[in-house]
Each structure stands twice: as structure tokens, then as C-alpha cells.
Amino acid sequence: MIRGTVFIASDICKGCELCIAACPQHSLSLSRQINPKGYKYAELINDECTGCINCALVCPDAAITVYRQAKVKKAV
Amino acid sequence: MEIPVLENLEVVYKKPETLTDTPFHYCPGCGHGVAHRVLMEVIDELGIQEETIGVAPVGCSVFAYHYMNIDMQQAAHGRASAAATGIKRVLPEKYVFSYQGDGDLAAIGTAETIHTVNRGENILMVFINNAIYGMTGGQMAPTSLCGQVTSTTPYGRDPAKIGFPLKITELIAQLPGAYFVARHAVHTPNAVRKLKKALRSAFEYQKLNKGTCFIEIVSNCPSGWKLSPLESQKWIEENMFPMYPLGDIKVPGKNITAPSTENN
Ligand SMILES: Cc1ncc(C[n+]2csc(CCOP(=O)(O)OP(=O)(O)O)c2C)c(N)n1
Ligand code: SF4
Ligand code: SF4
Numbered sequence: 437m438i439r440g441t442v443f444i445a446s447d448i449c450k451g452c453e454l455c456i457a458a459c460p461q462h463s464l465s466l467s468r469q470i471n472p473k474g475y476k477y478a479e480l481i482n483d484e485c486t487g488c489i490n491c492a493l494v495c496p497d498a499a500i501t502v503y504r505q506a507k508v509k510k511a512v
Numbered sequence: 513m514e515i516p517v518l519e520n521l522e523v524v525y526k527k528p529e530t531l532t533d534t535p536f537h538y539c540p541g542c543g544h545g546v547a548h549r550v551l552m553e554v555i556d557e558l559g560i561q562e563e564t565i566g567v568a569p570v571g572c573s574v575f576a577y578h579y580m581n582i583d584m585q586q587a588a589h590g591r592a593s594a595a596a597t598g599i600k601r602v603l604p605e606k607y608v609f610s611y612q613g614d615g616d617l618a619a620i621g622t623a624e625t626i627h628t629v630n631r632g633e634n635i636l637m638v639f640i641n642n643a644i645y646g647m648t649g650g651q652m653a654p655t656s657l658c659g660q661v662t663s664t665t666p667y668g669r670d671p672a673k674i675g676f677p678l679k680i681t682e683l684i685a686q687l688p689g690a691y692f693v694a695r696h697a698v699h700t701p702n703a704v705r706k707l708k709k710a711l712r713s714a715f716e717y718q719k720l721n722k723g724t725c726f727i728e729i730v731s732n733c734p735s736g737w738k739l740s741p742l743e744s745q746k747w748i749e750e751n752m753f754p755m756y757p758l759g760d761i762k763v764p765g766k767n768i769t770a771p772s773t774e775n776n
């Protein structure tokens with residue numbers, strides 16, 4: 437099961453690559469396609485994302501939403 | 513903006529509510545976007561959207577009010593802290609901040625900057641130092657570095673002819689009206705976390721009525737510097753930080769300290 441994941445608004449992304457450099461899991465890369473603005477956009481490329489939010493913190497276009505596996509509540 | 517709901521996963525980070533859905537007009541990789549976002553995150557977390565008034569400058573961030581979903585006023589070039597002074601004096605219960613570039617705050621607005629802090633106006637001044645006039649085509653700013661090539665210093669800034677980089681943040685920290693002065697950056701996740709903490713403190717201090725809070729953000733201008741966003745981050749570390757070291761410069765209750773050289 438994955439630990440975390442990201443949703444990147446590909447139409448807002450400007451392909452600056454700052455999120456890619458900030459990802460400790462090497463989980464992000466630029467697309468081959470271009471978006472309506474003419475930029476390649478950042479994409480998740482593997483299942484290693486931990487939901488650490490580093491990419492979202494440095495994204496200048498607020499394009500990234502980060503998710504983490506919900507904590508399973510232990511039965512008492 | 514619609515963000516997907518994913519099964520068994522919880523959202524741990526999303527764009528702050530106080531940022532509008534208007535996409536930024538900034539160039540790819542520009543630090544203005546991060547600075548706007550972090551500022552709005554702090555306003556969200558403090559729950560002061562309705563009580564905050566910002567003043568936008570002239571410069572690339574002239575349209576800050578398209579993005580920051582709070583009451584805002586745009587000021588004449590360099591005069592944001594003067595406009596913020598008026599707003600705060602008329603509405604002292606509001607949180608008031610100015611957001612200004614280096615050309616705005618440290619060139620044409622130098623007099624307003626110094627006198628606002630010297631009067632100890634009870635506002636927050638956010639100072640985006642990218643060592644250049646981004647908006648008008650990359651001309652030299654007072655904060656441009658020695659040797660820095662800009663469109664008006666094509667052979668590099670020569671201090672013998674046009675003076676030295678102006679460390680206006682250290683300068684205003686000397687004034688008794690300055691309450692909290694710090695220099696931060698937005699180039700790494702940790703730098704962003706530290707900036708956020710400082711902005712939060714600055715808004716909280718505003719309730720105490722003790723004087724001006726001033727936060728410099730060492731930022732970039734990939735377009736003006738003629739570098740890719742990633743190269744601009746490296747250029748910040750190698751060239752900006754030796755001149756503009758990060759850290760607290762004046763902390764309430766403490767004597768003036770030299771900023772640390774810890775740069776992450
Ligand atoms: C009175 C006046 N003088 C000059 C200008 C031209 N002008 C517009 S923005 C700017 C400098 C902006 O640089 P900075 O404040 O560093 O902002 P940045 O774009 O780098 O964020 C200048 C000189 C103006 N708009 N008004
Ligand atoms: S949340 Fe962390 S691990 Fe996941 S993509 Fe972003 S930086 Fe990489
Ligand atoms: S940091 Fe943001 S704008 Fe830049 S490539 Fe990543 S998602 Fe796109």
C-alpha cells in the first residue's frame with residue numbers, strides 16, 4: 437500500500453522543476469506532454485511518495501496537493 | 513480549485529483558502545508565488561482573513577490583490593509603508609502589512625521605509641529581495657550584488673561607480689521603532705517552514721503594539737538573472753547568502769545580533 441501521493445494541477449504547473457529537486461524520494465519528473473500554457477508539467481512517476489509535503493512547500497504556483505495514508509484507528 | 517478525494521488517504525497539504533484560484537502571472541520558478549502562498553497560509557491558520565489589510569507595491573507583485581483574498585490597497589511606487597501607516601492608524605484593530613520588492617522598498621521608497629520603521633508603525637513589512645528590478649526588465653537594484661550583471665550594469669555592478677549593495681534590513685534594525693527583524697528565504701522546504709514561523713510571530717506581535725516587524729525574503733528572479741529556476745536557487749546560495757545571511761536580526765527582548773550564516 438502506498439504511504440502518500442500527490443495531486444498536481446497540470447494546467448497550472450509551469451514546469452519549473454523546483455518540486456522535482458525538493459523530493460527526497462525522487463518521485464517526480466517532468467511530463468513529455470505540454471499543458472495548455474505550453475509548459476511540461478510535473479508528474480508522479482513511482483509509488484515511493486511518503487507525503488512529506490516538501491514539493492508543495494517549494495511550489496511557486498501552489499499547484500500541489502499532498503495526501504498521506506490515513507492513520508488506522510486501533511480498536512479499544 | 514477542485515482537489516480529488518482519495519480513498520484511505522487524507523489531505524496533508526493543500527493550497528490555502530485565502531489564496532484565490534487566479535493563477536499567478538509570475539514567471540516559472542519565481543519566489544513571489546511561494547511568498548504569497550506562505551503569507552496566506554499564516555493568515556488562514558491564524559483565522560484573520562477578515563481582519564487583515566495588505567498593501568501591494570509597484571513591481572512584479574503589483575497584482576498581489578488578485579491572489580490574496582483579503583482587503584488590499586495598491587500604493588504608488590515605494591509608498592506602500594506610508595499607505596499602510598495611514599490604514600493602521602485609522603483602523604488600529606486590523607492586522608496591516610506591506611509587501612514590497614527591493615526596487616520599491618529600498619530605492620524609490622527608501623525614505624518611507626526608514627521613517628515608517630523609525631516611527632515604529634505597528635505594521636508588518638514584507639520585503640522581497642531579488643536583487644533586481646524584475647518588472648521593468650532586470651535593471652540594477654540597490655540590493656544588486658557587486659559584479660552582478662543586470663540590464664543597466666552589463667559589465668557587472670562596479671561599487672566604485674554605483675555604490676555597494678544596500679543592506680537595508682540591517683540598517684532599519686538599528687532603529688528603536690523596529691521590534692522584530694529577520695531575514696528568510698523560500699528556496700528549500702526548510703527555508704519555507706522557517707519563514708512561515710517568522711511571519712506567524714510577526715502577525716502575533718502586531719497585537720502587542722510594540723513597533724514595526726520587518727521580514728526580508730531573499731528571493732530570485734530567474735528571468736532577470738537569465739537563469740533557469742534551478743540555477744537561480746543555486747545562485748541564491750552561492751551569491752546572495754554571503755551578502756544577505758539568513759536568520760533573526762532583531763528579536764524582541766534581545767540585543768541586536770548579527771544574522772547567523774546558517775543557510776538552509
Ligand atoms: C514613480 C515610478 N517610477 C518608476 C516606475 C517604474 N518601475 C516599475 S516597477 C519598478 C521596480 C520594481 O522592482 P522591485 O521593487 O525590485 O520589484 P520586482 O519586480 O523585482 O519584484 C520600477 C522602477 C514606476 N512604476 N513608477
Ligand atoms: S510529498 Fe514528498 S515524497 Fe511525495 S512527491 Fe512530494 S516531495 Fe516527493
Ligand atoms: S514546483 Fe509547482 S510549478 Fe514547478 S514544476 Fe513542480 S508543480 Fe510545477
Ligand code: SF4
Pocket residue numbers: 537538539541542543544572642646647732733734735736
Ligand atoms: S520578472 Fe523576475 S520577479 Fe518578476 S515574475 Fe518574473 S521571475 Fe518573478
Ligand SMILES: [Mg+2]
Pocket residue numbers: 613614615640641642643644645646653
Ligand atoms: Mg526586485
